[in-house]
Structures are given as structure tokens and as C-alpha cells.
Amino acid sequence: MLMSLSGIVFGVGFFIVTQAQTSGFEEFFVKTILGTNGAIRIEDKLQATMFFMPAEGFEHSKFVVETPREARKYVEGVEEPDAMMDALRKFRNVSGVSIIVEGSVIADSSFKNDTAKVLGIRLEDHLAVSELAAQVARGSGSLENFRTTPQGLLMGMELAKRLQLSVGDSLILRAGTEQRRYRLSGIFTTGVRDIDRVRIYMHLGEARSLLKKTTGASSIQVALFDRERAPQDAEQMEKVLKHGAQSWQEREVSWLEAFHALQISAALTVSTIILISGLGMFNTLAMIVIEKTKEIAILRSMGYSRQDIARIFIWLGTIVLVLGTIGGWALGAGVTYGVSKYPIHLRGIFSADNFQVHWSIWHYVVATITATVVVMTAAIIPARRAARLEPGDIIRGTSQ
Amino acid sequence: MSAAINSTADIALRCANLHRYLGHGEGRVHVLRGVSFEARRGNVTAIVGPSGCGKSTTLYLLGLLDRPDDGSIWIRDQLMSNSSDTDRTDARGEHIGFVFQFHFLLQEFSALDNVMMPMRKLGRLGEEEMAARAVSLLKDVGLGDKTHRLATQLSGGEQQRVAIARALANQPAIILADEPTGNLDAKNSGIVFDLLTRLAKENGQAVVLVTHNPDIANRCDEIKPMRDGEFVV
Numbered sequence: 001m002l003m004s005l006s007g008i009v010f011g012v013g014f015f016i017v018t019q020a021q022t023s024g025f026e027e028f029f030v031k032t033i034l035g036t037n038g039a040i041r042i043e044d045k046l047q048a049t050m051f052f053m054p055a056e057g058f059e060h061s062k063f064v065v066e067t068p069r070e071a072r073k074y075v076e077g078v079e080e081p082d083a084m085m086d087a088l089r090k091f092r093n094v095s096g097v098s099i100i101v102e103g104s105v106i107a108d109s110s111f112k113n114d115t116a117k118v119l120g121i122r123l124e125d126h127l128a129v130s131e132l133a134a135q136v137a138r139g140s141g142s143l144e145n146f147r148t149t150p151q152g153l154l155m156g157m158e159l160a161k162r163l164q165l166s167v168g169d170s171l172i173l174r175a176g177t178e179q180r181r182y183r184l185s186g187i188f189t190t191g192v193r194d195i196d197r198v199r200i201y202m203h204l205g206e207a208r209s210l211l212k213k214t215t216g217a218s219s220i221q222v223a224l225f226d227r228e229r230a231p232q233d234a235e236q237m238e239k240v241l242k243h244g245a246q247s248w249q250e251r252e253v254s255w256l257e258a259f260h261a262l263q264i265s266a267a268l269t270v271s272t273i274i275l276i277s278g279l280g281m282f283n284t285l286a287m288i289v290i291e292k293t294k295e296i297a298i299l300r301s302m303g304y305s306r307q308d309i310a311r312i313f314i315w316l317g318t319i320v321l322v323l324g325t326i327g328g329w330a331l332g333a334g335v336t337y338g339v340s341k342y343p344i345h346l347r348g349i350f351s352a353d354n355f356q357v358h359w360s361i362w363h364y365v366v367a368t369i370t371a372t373v374v375v376m377t378a379a380i381i382p383a384r385r386a387a388r389l390e391p392g393d394i395i396r397g398t399s400q
Numbered sequence: 401m402s403a404a405i406n407s408t409a410d411i412a413l414r415c416a417n418l419h420r421y422l423g424h425g426e427g428r429v430h431v432l433r434g435v436s437f438e439a440r441r442g443n444v445t446a447i448v449g450p451s452g453c454g455k456s457t458t459l460y461l462l463g464l465l466d467r468p469d470d471g472s473i474w475i476r477d478q479l480m481s482n483s484s485d486t487d488r489t490d491a492r493g494e495h496i497g498f499v500f501q502f503h504f505l506l507q508e509f510s511a512l513d514n515v516m517m518p519m520r521k522l523g524r525l526g527e528e529e530m531a532a533r534a535v536s537l538l539k540d541v542g543l544g545d546k547t548h549r550l551a552t553q554l555s556g557g558e559q560q561r562v563a564i565a566r567a568l569a570n571q572p573a574i575i576l577a578d579e580p581t582g583n584l585d586a587k588n589s590g591i592v593f594d595l596l597t598r599l600a601k602e603n604g605q606a607v608v609l610v611t612h613n614p615d616i617a618n619r620c621d622e623i624k625p626m627r628d629g630e631f632v633v
Contacts, residue, residue, distance in 0.1 A: 294502075294504055295504070295506055297465075297504075298498075298500075298504040298506070299517070300465075300489070300492075301463065301465060301492060301496075301498045302492070302493060302498075302517060302518040302521060302566075303489055303490065303492045303493015303494065303518060303521045303522060303570075304489070304493075304521050305485075305486065305489045306485065306489075308521070390465075390466070391465045392460040392461075392465035392466030393466075395460065395465060395500065395578075396456060396457070396460060396466075
């Protein structure tokens with residue numbers, strides 16, 4: 001029984017630890033993505049090829065014909081970004097909006113050149129929809145320098161390394177026939193290698209001039225108070241603003257699904273520890289039923305009912321469950337804390353210097369439910385068997 | 401079959417025409433062949449006979465631990481032979497006390513806990529009253545100074561005396577004893593038998609015991625010899 005108890009403790013504990021880790025990395029990835037690309041992006045103007053058409057009896061009917069998603073056409077960019085920003089700010093869940101003018105350039109340093117993606121922004125607006133301040137703080141240089149330098153740039157760390165540039169160095173950006181000299185005000189690191197390798201931020205006016213996009217915007221980045229409501233808000237924005245709106249969940253669906261699959265896989269793997277412990281406990285209880293048949297018969301002769309006998313074994317299971325679960329919670333919490341302090345150097349889809357964990361009561365609840373199902377199933381079967389024993393057969397010594 | 405059988409108030413247990421088969425198929429044996437019997441309050445009845453004649457089977461049927469294939473059993477005028485498992489269980493707890501050849505004490509518990517066990521189930525008394533009654537019963541069987549000893553720390557004779565105290569715990573109308581002295585030496589056999597009969601008579605309980613021991617049988621109020629599943633005169 002002690003082995004079964006230990007198994008439940010380890011099973012519940014490791015269940016909690018693996019869930020805390022996988023969801024910790026997922027949470028960190030989501031934070032990184034939201035801090036870099038925002039919760040929603042408004043990109044292209046939607047051009048309906050079918051128009052809204054009220055069905056017969058429009059005043060009383062809820063039936064309307066809408067343009068199906070696959071029949072829509074999009075016109076690149078946002079034509080009137082300022083009007084769009086005003087409209088977006090009216091959404092209750094919107095906490096910040098930032099216009100982005102985007103284009104491809106070639107960056108020339110004294111040593112080499114490389115392709116890059118320029119994002120023209122209004123700094124204050126963009127700080128409200130991103131973690132740019134923290135990303136620069138993790139890199140080098142300063143936002144203040146960028147703010148006060150019209151020709152200043154903020155460059156991703158990977159790109160700066162490839163061009164062998166440091167804060168204060170100058171470089172030339174070429175877009176089409178246009179080429180201009182800029183000064184590097186700061187280096188940022190989002191942690192997402194694909195972004196840090198190509199992205200350059202510059203002032204919006206300068207980007208319009210360099211990219212020859214004097215009006216409009218490539219996209220609008222939107223931050224939300226409640227990020228979980230992004231899909232509903234994006235859908236609503238798309239309907240109201242007639243522009244394509246993509247939530248972060250839709251944008252990052254492949255990564256989120258990978259994390260989800262990893263989480264389920266870890267849960268299933270660790271659940272086998274609980275399952276094996278449950279089998280061990282089933283074995284132990286089944287042996288107790290065999291060893292204690294005479295005691296069971298004596299209790300029955302004293303007036304203890306079949307339910308009373310079953311209850312004894314259910315109680316045994318419950319005690320193992322309660323002790324195992326509490327022990328597992330303690331083990332899970334302790335190891336989760338320990339793991340969160342363990343240093344690692346991760347660079348790729350995000351940048352992390354220690355194990356990421358996410359503390360959630362649901363990890364404990366799900367671990368407890370899993371253990372309860374396994375342990376109680378393991379207890380109920382021997383309990384029912386014990387309750388079915390006939391005292392006369394046992395005492396006579398002819399129990400089958 | 402009616403429960404309203406003619407009975408006098410001092411008949412604690414009655415059975416009529418009990419039949420019982422054991423085993424299956426070709427191994428099926430007709431163990432009891434129409435056993436009828438009455439046990440009166442304050443009376444000690446010994447069922448004697450050779451091994452395999454059906455003594456213990458009779459006792460288990462009378463104690464509602466087994467079901468007859470035919471025949472009737474009344475406990476205090478209540479027909480119990482065809483009653484539900486719940487009713488039979490309740491009747492065992494309230495009206496019947498068992499003493500077996502092997503004491504069958506719960507080894508993990510003290511003598512006091514073992515005696516309190518039937519009382520806990522019946523639930524008539526509070527915790528303190530149960531403990532007081534258990535101590536009193538253990539004193540009656542001469543174990544007043546060993547109430548807190550585990551069953552494993554008692555000798556065979558002492559364990560059987562605890563089993564007697566346990567059988568008397570709920571003041572049942574009927575005590576059924578299957579070879580209660582079968583596992584004891586002559587001295588302890590005498591002590592245990594004397595205790596059982598004295599306490600049962602003091603409390604007006606009907607005692608039915610199965611024994612191979614002629615000395616024990618001869619000291620009972622009534623002897624019922626049995627052979628091949630029937631009582632013989």
C-alpha cells in the first residue's frame with residue numbers, strides 16, 4: 001500500500017510539474033508574440049464580391065445573405081488609418097492602437113549588406129501595443145535616443161550582429177531607387193529569432209518617405225485588455241470596419257496547436273504513473289480481500305452489512321487518494337518552484353534564460369481528478385468483491 | 401408459510417424442516433434432511449455428532465449466515481429464512497451472538513475494541529457507554545486487566561474469552577457457538593464453557609453449541625444428537 005501511495009504522490013506531482021512547464025513555455029511564447037505583434041492585426045481592406053442582401057420580410061427576419069469568407073477579396077493595406085484608429089478605440093476591449101507602415105529594404109553597413117523589413121511607427125502609440133521598451137532594455141541603446149533622433153533606427157539584435165553594427169553606428173537603407181543614411185539608436189531583442197533577424201523600427205514619417213507610401217498604412221496593431229477575447233473582437237472588427245482582422249490565436253495557430261499537443265502528450269505520459277500506481281493499489285486491495293476473508297465474515301456475523309464491508313475498502317482507497325494527492329500537490333509545487341529557478345539558455349521561437357513555468361490551480365484540479373478516477377476505480381472493484389463474500393461459505397471453509 | 405407460528409415467549413429460535421445441499425453437479429450432497437429445532441431462553445443446547453453430519457451447517461443456517469434450500473427459521477417469532485440480506489444482517493447484529501472454534505478476533509485491535517465492534521454497528525449506545533459495557537464484559541470473563549492488549553498479545557484461552565464477551569456485547573437473545581472449546585486444553589475448555597453458560601443463563605439467552613466433547617455436551621441442559629443430516633432420538 002505504501003508503494004501505491006508513493007506512486008500516487010509521484011504521479012500527481014509530476015503531472016503538475018509537466019503541465020506547469022508546458023503551459024509555462026506556451027504562456028511565455030504567447031506573451032512574447034503579443035508583446036511583439038499585438039493581439040489583433042488589421043491589415044487589408046475587405047472588398048465584398050457579394051453584397052449584404054436582406055431576405056424577404058427584412059424588418060422581421062433575422063436571415064441576411066453575407067459574403068462568404070472564401071468569396072472575399074482584399075485590397076492591400078489600410079486606406080485611412082487615422083479614421084480606423086478612432087473607430088478601433090471605440091471597442092471596449094481595445095487598450096492601444098498603432099499604425100504601421102511596412103516595407104522591404106536593403107541595409108548596408110560598412111562591412112556587409114542584408115535584406116530587412118522596415119516598420120514605420122509612432123513610438124508612443126507602438127509602446128502602448130507592444131513590449132518594445134522591454135525589448136530594447138534587453139538589447140542595448142535607448143528609446144530616448146530613438147525618440148529624439150528623426151534619423152534614428154531600432155534594429156533587431158540578430159540583424160545588427162550580421163551587419164556588425166553597434167549603437168551609434170550609421171548605415172544606409174535602400175528601398176527601390178531611394179537610399180538614405182540612418183543612425184542606430186538602439187538594438188532590441190524580441191527573443192523570436194525570425195523577427196530579430198529582419199526587423200527595423202523607424203519613425204512613421206521617415207518610413208513613408210523612404211518607402212514612398214505617403215498615405216495609408218500597411219497594418220494596424222491592436223492591443224486588448226482581455227487577450228482571450230481576441231477572436232470575437234477580430235470578427236466584430238472585420239464586420240464593422242470592413243478590413244481583414246486577424247487575432248493572435250489565428251495567426252499563431254500552428255505553434256499553439258504544437259504546445260497543446262505537447263501538453264496532452266505530457267499529461268498522458270505522466271498519467272501512466274498514476275495508472276500503474278492504481279493497478280498496484282488494486283492488486284494490494286485484492287490481496288487484502290483474500291487475506292481478510294475471515295475477518296470480513298466475522299464482521300458480517302456481527303451485523304455489518306455488505307455496504308459496510310465495501311465502505312472499509314473505499315475508505316482505504318480514499319485515505320491513499322487523499323494522502324497521495326496532498327503529497328503530490330506538495331511535490332508538484334516544490335519541483336515546479338525548483339525548476340523555475342533552473343537556468344537554461346533558450347533562443348529560437350522565444351528567448352528565455354530559465355525554465356518557464358505557469359502556476360495554475362487547474363493543473364492541480366486535473367491531476368486530482370485523474371488520481372481520483374484511477375484510485376477509486378482500483379478501490380471499488382475489490383470492495384465490491386469483498387461485499388459479495390458469503391460469511392457462511394467462508395466460515396465453513398468452502399469459500400470459492 | 402405464516403410467521404404467526406404458535407410460540408411461547410421463551411422460545412428464542414425455531415426452525416422447521418430445514419434442508420440444505422452443498423456442492424454442485426455430481427458432488428452435490430444433501431447435508432441437512434429436514435431438521436426441526438427449538439431453542440429456549442436460559443437453556444443451553446448441545447448439538448453433537450460425527451464430523452460431516454451437518455452440525456455446523458445447521459448452526460450457520462440458524463445464525464442466518466447461510467440460506468436453507470427448504471424449511472423455515474424464526475428468530476423471536478419473526479420468519480427469517482426467506483428475508484432479505486439486509487433484514488438477516490440486522491437480525492444477526494441485534495439478536496444473535498457467535499462464538500467460533502477459532503476466536504476470529506481482529507488482530508489489529510485491542511480486546512476492548514474487539515468487544516465494542518458489534519456495539520458500534522448496532523449504535524444503541526454512546527462511545528463512553530460502549531466502552532463501559534465492554535470493560536464490564538471483559539471483567540466478567542476475567543480479562544479486566546487486559547482490556548487494552550492487542551488480540552495477538554493474549555493466549556488462546558484469553559482470546560476465546562474475548563470472543564465470548566464480543567458475542568454477548570449487544571445482549572443478543574441467541575448465542576450460537578461452533579466448537580467453542582475445540583481449540584483449547586481441558587482447563588481452558590472448562591473455564592470458557594462455564595463462562596458462556598453462566599453469563600447466558602444470567603441474561604436469559606438461548607445457547608446452542610456444537611461440540612465433539614462429551615464432557616461439555618453432558619453439562620448442557622439438552623443434547624441433540626445428529627447423524628447424516630438429521631436429529632436422532
